[in-house]
Amino acid sequence: MTTGVVRPHGREANGRRQRWAQSPVVRRLREQGEAWGGPHQATRNQLGIRWWREILLIGLFYVGYNLVRNHFGSAAVGPVHALNNAEIVIELERALGLYFESTMQGWFLGWDAFISVWNVFYGLLHFSVTFFTLVWLYWKFPEVYQRWRTTGLLCTGLGLVGFALFPLMPPRLLGDCGPYGACLPDAGFVDTMIHYEGLWSFDSGTFQAISNQYAAMPSIHFAWAFWCFLALRGRVRSGWGRVGLYLYPPLTLFAVVVTANHYWIDAVAGVACLLVALAWATPLVRWSQQRRKRRPERGRRAEGIGATTASRRSPH
Numbered sequence: 001m002t003t004g005v006v007r008p009h010g011r012e013a014n015g016r017r018q019r020w021a022q023s024p025v026v027r028r029l030r031e032q033g034e035a036w037g038g039p040h041q042a043t044r045n046q047l048g049i050r051w052w053r054e055i056l057l058i059g060l061f062y063v064g065y066n067l068v069r070n071h072f073g074s075a076a077v078g079p080v081h082a083l084n085n086a087e088i089v090i091e092l093e094r095a096l097g098l099y100f101e102s103t104m105q106g107w108f109l110g111w112d113a114f115i116s117v118w119n120v121f122y123g124l125l126h127f128s129v130t131f132f133t134l135v136w137l138y139w140k141f142p143e144v145y146q147r148w149r150t151t152g153l154l155c156t157g158l159g160l161v162g163f164a165l166f167p168l169m170p171p172r173l174l175g176d177c178g179p180y181g182a183c184l185p186d187a188g189f190v191d192t193m194i195h196y197e198g199l200w201s202f203d204s205g206t207f208q209a210i211s212n213q214y215a216a217m218p219s220i221h222f223a224w225a226f227w228c229f230l231a232l233r234g235r236v237r238s239g240w241g242r243v244g245l246y247l248y249p250p251l252t253l254f255a256v257v258v259t260a261n262h263y264w265i266d267a268v269a270g271v272a273c274l275l276v277a278l279a280w281a282t283p284l285v286r287w288s289q290q291r292r293k294r295r296p297e298r299g300r301r302a303e304g305i306g307a308t309t310a311s312r313r314s315p316h
Helices: 008-021 024-047 051-071 079-095 101-108 112-140 142-165 205-210 220-232 239-258 264-313
Strands: none
Touching (some): 051 112, 101 239, 112 220, 239 264
């Protein structure tokens, strides 16, 4: 049975924590952190945003994401299963009259330098722009940081569900005769990461062994690109910056298609995941912030009850 009385050992623990918080070393560290944190550090403190906690959260999530992502797909199913799903996607696009990926890639295959640029775009910007967006929101817009961070994590988590339920052979593997490909003679696609210059290639034996080759539905590349656009829209002041921001999602869509890493419908699925994640993240973050605001009130109420009880017990 709960009486609401704060027991002495609880008050002693609170007292120790308060003395520790007021110690010169801790005060100095807090002041230094606020100085490094810039003009928005007070807002971050009020919202309970701590840099070390964010690094830990995002780092652990990404490690878990990679472990789960690579457990399914090419590590769990064979190329026949992934090819069957690819045929479903291709037939759907044909039914819509929008199966154009092979034709579009063919327009540019003779331009080696051009394709190499898109290989680098595909391999580099996916992480660097997303990382920049997270840091920029944390540093400049802490009032919306938690909402967009949570949206990005939920969207990525939904991507794992797609990889597990619908392992999909990407276009680049349709004509590939390796262990993960379909070896179709008339596939009409070229794996540009193998045949043109770039940062890395899926053809590496080590990369194939540790990476899910069928993690194509949804396109997390495009989901993260659209996430960056939504999170930074209205918050980029530079004219060229705004132009780059608005061009980033369509350029990412072009990159994932011209390199034969995705069908365009994978990008649509990525947007769907992002919108669902945003719909979930908004009330979740609001609830978390409200709960945080109520926590000091509960603490003060408990201290008041404890003080009243102690005064009643003290001899007069």
